[in-house]
Amino acid sequence: MIKADERREEIADYVIKLGQVRIDDLVEHFGVSRMTIHRHIDRLAQQGVLRKLHGAVTVQPSGLYESAFRYRVTVNRAEKDALARAALDYVEAGQVVMLDDSSTANAVATLLLDVKPLTVITNSVATASLLTNVDELDFICLGGQYHNTYNAYIGIVCENAVAQMRANVLICSASAITGTTAFIQDPNVVRVKQAMMAASVKRILLIDHAKFDRIALHVFDDLTSFDVVLATEGLGDARAQALERAGVKLRIVKTKVP
Amino acid sequence: MIKADERREEIADYVIKLGQVRIDDLVEHFGVSRMTIHRHIDRLAQQGVLRKLHGAVTVQPSGLYESAFRYRVTVNRAEKDALARAALDYVEAGQVVMLDDSSTANAVATLLLDVKPLTVITNSVATASLLTNVDELDFICLGGQYHNTYNAYIGIVCENAVAQMRANVLICSASAITGTTAFIQDPNVVRVKQAMMAASVKRILLIDHAKFDRIALHVFDDLTSFDVVLATEGLGDARAQALERAGVKLRIVKTKVP
DNA sequence: CATATTGACGTTAAATTAACAGCGAGATAT
DNA sequence: ATATCTCGCTGTTAATTTAACGTCAATATG
Structure with a gap:
C-alpha cells in the first residue's frame, strides 16, 4: 500500500525531470512489467500529474506546473473523485463549463478531458x-490578481471578465455549510464566485460532508440557489432530510466504488 | 505518436539546415513515401515551423520567430538576454510593468525578480x-482564450482586461520590422498588443536584428510610437542611422558580455 | 499539360486494455 | 498459534484499439 505510492512518486519525479519519457524506458528503468507501469501512470494521469500519449508520458507542457500543488490535490481524494464523477452527469459535450478555484472542481477537470469537445x-x-494544449478543448482563463493561497486569479479584473461570459454549467465548491447557507473565507473569492453564479445557467455545488456544520467569514449563497447540491455520504439522514425539506436539491454520492 | 514526433524534429532540423528542400529530397533522404512526408510537413507547417511551397518546403520567411513557443525560447538566447538586461534600465522598483507574450519579454521577467517590489x-x-509565488511581487494575469502557438491568453476577454489597467512601462516585441513599421503575424495578438500600448505610459520595444527587413501579416505600430527601441548590434550603421533620422529613439545593445 | 497535392481506404505494427491468476501482507476466526 | 480469508499489487496472455504508413484515384496547381 505504501510501496505503490512511493513507486508512483518515483515515476512522477522521473518523468518530471526528463519532461517526456517512453513507456518502455519506464519499464526498463523500474524493472517492472509494462502493465504495472500502465496502471501507475493511469493513476498519475487521473490525478493530473502526468499526461499519457501513445507510447509515452509527458508532464504538462505549459511549464505552469508547480510541484507544490502536485499532492495538495490529493487530500480527501476518494471523496473528491466521487463527487467529480457524479458531477459529470450534468455536463454534455459541446457545452461551456465554468470551474471555480476549488480542488474539487480541479478533480472534475481531469475527467472533463473525456467529454470533448468542450469550452x-x-x-x-x-x-x-x-x-x-488539449485537442478539441477550447480553454479560457479568467485573469486577475494572482492569489497565492488559492493558486488562482481573483479581484475586480476577474469579476469583470466573468461578467462578459455565459456558461451552461458552473461547477464549484464552498468552504463551509451551516443550515442552508454556503460560506467562503475570502471576500474577494466570494465576489468572483457570485459573479460566476450570475454568469451560469445551471449551478452545481460539490461538498464533502466534512464541511457541514462549519462556518467561514463570508456568506456565499443559499443552497437553494443551486440546481444540484452534490454531497458525500456521511452527511447523515437527519441533515439530508432537513435540507430537502428546506427545498435544497440534494443528491448523495457514494464514496465507495464497488 | 512519439516516433513521429522525433521524425518531425529530424525533418525540421534538416530543412532548417538547408533552408529550402525539395519534397522528393526528403522522400529519398528519409526513405518513406511522399504521402508520409506530406503529412509530417503539414503538421510542421501548422505549428509554424516550416512553410510549404509547391514541391518544396522552406523555413518560415519571417524566420523561426512565429513558430511554436517551444521552438522559440531557445532561439537567439544570448541576444534576448542582452536585450532583457538593457530593458531593466527603464524599470524602477514600485512600478507597474506590463509584459507581452514574447519570449524576449519572458527573458525580462526572469531579471525582474531582482527589482522588487513590483506589479x-x-x-x-x-x-x-x-x-x-514571488515575495514582494504583485502579479496580475491577463486572462482570455488560450492560444497554443503563443502559449498565451488572447482574444476579446484579454483586450478588455488590458483596457481596465494602466502600467508605467510596457516591454514587448514584434514578429518583424520593415522600415519604421513593426509587424505581428496573428491578428488577435495585434489587438492585444495595441491595447497594451494604449494602457501604458512608457513603451519599450525589444528587437533582435534578425527581425529587420522582414514582414509579417499585420501592422502592429510605427517604431516612432515607442519611447525606446532596443535592438541588438548587427543591425548595421546604415539602417541604424536611417531609423534615427526617421525619429526612432533607437538604442543598440551589445550582445557580447565581457 | 505535367506534376504536386489531397483524400479515402487498407494494411501492418505497436500500444493499450481486459481478463485471469499468483503472490504476500494483514486481519479474523478457530 | 495456525489456518484461512481478504485485499491490493503484480505479471501473463489474448483481444482490442490506435497510430503510422503506403497505394491509388481524384483534385489542385503552376
Whole structure:
C-alpha cells in the first residue's frame, strides 16, 4: 500500500525531470512489467500529474506546473473523485463549463478531458495547467490578481471578465455549510464566485460532508440557489432530510466504488 | 505518436539546415513515401515551423520567430538576454510593468525578480509561471482564450482586461520590422498588443536584428510610437542611422558580455 | 499539360486494455 | 498459534484499439 505510492512518486519525479519519457524506458528503468507501469501512470494521469500519449508520458507542457500543488490535490481524494464523477452527469459535450478555484472542481477537470469537445472557463491555475494544449478543448482563463493561497486569479479584473461570459454549467465548491447557507473565507473569492453564479445557467455545488456544520467569514449563497447540491455520504439522514425539506436539491454520492 | 514526433524534429532540423528542400529530397533522404512526408510537413507547417511551397518546403520567411513557443525560447538566447538586461534600465522598483507574450519579454521577467517590489501584468503563460509565488511581487494575469502557438491568453476577454489597467512601462516585441513599421503575424495578438500600448505610459520595444527587413501579416505600430527601441548590434550603421533620422529613439545593445 | 497535392481506404505494427491468476501482507476466526 | 480469508499489487496472455504508413484515384496547381 505504501510501496505503490512511493513507486508512483518515483515515476512522477522521473518523468518530471526528463519532461517526456517512453513507456518502455519506464519499464526498463523500474524493472517492472509494462502493465504495472500502465496502471501507475493511469493513476498519475487521473490525478493530473502526468499526461499519457501513445507510447509515452509527458508532464504538462505549459511549464505552469508547480510541484507544490502536485499532492495538495490529493487530500480527501476518494471523496473528491466521487463527487467529480457524479458531477459529470450534468455536463454534455459541446457545452461551456465554468470551474471555480476549488480542488474539487480541479478533480472534475481531469475527467472533463473525456467529454470533448468542450469550452472550459476557470480562474484556477492548477486547472489551467491541466487544460492547456488539449485537442478539441477550447480553454479560457479568467485573469486577475494572482492569489497565492488559492493558486488562482481573483479581484475586480476577474469579476469583470466573468461578467462578459455565459456558461451552461458552473461547477464549484464552498468552504463551509451551516443550515442552508454556503460560506467562503475570502471576500474577494466570494465576489468572483457570485459573479460566476450570475454568469451560469445551471449551478452545481460539490461538498464533502466534512464541511457541514462549519462556518467561514463570508456568506456565499443559499443552497437553494443551486440546481444540484452534490454531497458525500456521511452527511447523515437527519441533515439530508432537513435540507430537502428546506427545498435544497440534494443528491448523495457514494464514496465507495464497488 | 512519439516516433513521429522525433521524425518531425529530424525533418525540421534538416530543412532548417538547408533552408529550402525539395519534397522528393526528403522522400529519398528519409526513405518513406511522399504521402508520409506530406503529412509530417503539414503538421510542421501548422505549428509554424516550416512553410510549404509547391514541391518544396522552406523555413518560415519571417524566420523561426512565429513558430511554436517551444521552438522559440531557445532561439537567439544570448541576444534576448542582452536585450532583457538593457530593458531593466527603464524599470524602477514600485512600478507597474506590463509584459507581452514574447519570449524576449519572458527573458525580462526572469531579471525582474531582482527589482522588487513590483506589479507585473502579462498574458504569457510561461511568464506567469515564473512570477507566481514571488515575495514582494504583485502579479496580475491577463486572462482570455488560450492560444497554443503563443502559449498565451488572447482574444476579446484579454483586450478588455488590458483596457481596465494602466502600467508605467510596457516591454514587448514584434514578429518583424520593415522600415519604421513593426509587424505581428496573428491578428488577435495585434489587438492585444495595441491595447497594451494604449494602457501604458512608457513603451519599450525589444528587437533582435534578425527581425529587420522582414514582414509579417499585420501592422502592429510605427517604431516612432515607442519611447525606446532596443535592438541588438548587427543591425548595421546604415539602417541604424536611417531609423534615427526617421525619429526612432533607437538604442543598440551589445550582445557580447565581457 | 505535367506534376504536386489531397483524400479515402487498407494494411501492418505497436500500444493499450481486459481478463485471469499468483503472490504476500494483514486481519479474523478457530 | 495456525489456518484461512481478504485485499491490493503484480505479471501473463489474448483481444482490442490506435497510430503510422503506403497505394491509388481524384483534385489542385503552376
